[in-house]
Amino acid sequence: MKIISTGQDAMAGPMVPTPSVRWALAGLSLSMLLSSLGTSVANVALPTLAEAFTASFQQVQWIVLAYLLAITTVIVSVGRLGDLIGRRRLLLGGILLFTAASVLCGLAPTLWSLIAARAAQGLGAAIMMALTMAFVGETVPKARTGSAMGLLGTMSAVGTALGPSLGGALIAGPGWRAIFLVNAPLGVLALFLAHRHLPVDRQRPRTDRAAFDRVGTLLLALTLAAYALAMTLGHGRFGSLNVGLLVAAAVGVGLFVRTESRAASPLIRLTMFRDPALSVSLAMSTLVSTVMMATLVVGPFYLARALGLHEALVGLVLSVGPLVAALTGVPAGRIADRFGAHRMTVLGLAAMTAGSLILSLTPAGLGIAGHLVPIVVITAGYAVFQTANNTAVMTDVPPDRRGVISGMLNLSRNLGLITGASVMGAVFALAAATNDITTAAPDAVATGMRITFAVAAALIVVALVIAVGGRGLARRNSPAEDPVS
Incomplete structure (x- = not known):
């Protein structure tokens, strides 16, 4: 569905978004809210989860780390994939994945199944984070880009602020599973708004489509994972494992730069x-x-x-x-x-x-x-x-x-x-x-x-x-x- 004209030309005066644009921004805002809420809501539940699964604090920390690692390692790649195959299609898939993974988190019977579901949830969140900002250029006029970015920043901050208080209230009431299941109805709403109001992807001839850089994607993901683990493992102590991971990350950067300089259609x-x-x-x-x-x-x-x-x-x-x-x-x-x-x-x-x-x-x-x-x-x-x-x-x-x-x-x-x-x-x-x-x-x-x-x-x-x-x-x-x- 195409977005209706948003008003006057940028040189003619202020522009007033049409209802279609407002609903599109509502869908993007809700996507940003959910992805940031997923980051902050689980932290408050770690003591409860350690008790529920009879696990150590170091083990339950992977519930947070899996989500963060998934976002960090793939966020550039999914952004590029959206450029190639269509941002609307990929964003809808990301919202659906985030919502389904949230349900799996809430139903997880074991700690490691919960961690796996959190990684899948993080992949969905990465798609949502990368493509919500990318969609601004297609849904609002250039003169109102700052206002749209401010709205997305506000929703990200609201999600961060809401996480601890909402998580605490849900744990005290229905229990820890509710902190993940609460995403389901919100995810369905975000999916409906995005499907109904975001502009359709432009169809390009197959001959005009660049190939997806799989080697560069893999190298970047491994490099970022090594760096993220180097910075987060050790619980305050920077030992030989951390140094080894940093060395691996440095080598990964070199290999990535070399690969991208030779690729016909590089990731970056x-x-x-x-x-x-x-x-x-x-x-x-x-x-x-x-x-x-x-x-x-x-x-x-x-x-x-x-x-x-x-x-x-x-x-x-x-x-x-x-x-x-x-x-x-x-x-x-x-x-x-x-x-x-x-x-x-x-x-x-x-x-x-x-x-x-x-x-x-x-x-x-x-x-x-x-x-x-x-x-x-x-x-x-x-x-x-x-x-x-x-x-x-x-x-x-x-x-x-x-x-x-x-x-x-x-x-x-x-x-x-x-x-x-x-x-x-x-x-x-x-x-x-x-x-x-x-x-x-x-x-x-x-x-x-x-x-x-x-x-x-x-x-x-x-x-x-x-x-x-x-x-x-x-x-x-x-x-000039x-x-x-």
Whole structure:
């Protein structure tokens, strides 16, 4: 079904989406909500699942890790596959897979069958994440790209914020199986909206269709899996296994680059990285996501150990950040449409730098307020940055590359989160001068938090330098470019 015209020409004035466009965006938003909810809802259930399956904490962690690994390893590949075979067809398949896998998770009789179902659920989520952003260019006019990206960012933040509270309520009520089964009716609704309102795939002659790069796909998946496992295995200790996996990942990168440079139809065209705008955006996304993971890694320990808060209050305070991001996403998108994505990118990074610096200087004596105020600044800045950065990248992407570019953006974010969990966690433990952060003294935890966010501020400053330097390079390469866009 084709999307009806959305209004006036971009030069003639503001555009008002038609009902068909609104329903299409509703379907895409629900897909983004479900994929982010799948990431956060299972974490709160790990103690319950360990008891239900009589398993160790290390074993039940694979319930989360399987989902994360599936997304990370295939998100670029499924984006490219959507470019080749049709994004609508593949997105419908991804939603169906996610929904069916959610039901299998809820009915799983054993721990390992649950882990396998979570991997399948992660594959469906990867398709949903990659293709929802890619569809923006086909469902909304260029002048409203920022607003649409802001909406998707908001739904992602809502899913992240809703996961712990919804999961806790369902576990306390129907039981742990309900945290997966709840996805079924929502998945069916998303499938209906996508099938009814997304534009049909353009039919191209078979002779015009590029071949799918199977070798490159396999190499990239193995490389990303090795890196993700290197960053997540060991539970805080970086041993010989982690080093071996990192070496394997480095070798994989070399083999992947060599393969792609010789492929007739590569998964990722290496010449894309000559575009300073894309390279800068991916680098900034990775750095910023690394810092955002610090708020999730350090926050719970600081609130519990340094401020002495009860678990319920810790969860409530931690939900403020995603809530702020959810409230900021849509307004940030509209502002990016009006004032330009680059300006809003710099503004978001500046806010994150300020918030990180404040946290690095905040004494524990200021209590919850002293922690929440800078966290609000950081997360609001993150929402502004993410919306503007995604808008800057996706606005002018050629239609036949939207899927793979969207996948690369999502991959840069995931790699940042994975790296941040390991690296920022290690900085925190080192700064607190303890081998076991769960038993560290309150003063040590407070010191660790301040030093960690000093490092975080330095990383965001690097991102700011990249943003300004990349902008200058892009201007030299494209002197006629609009300075506001």
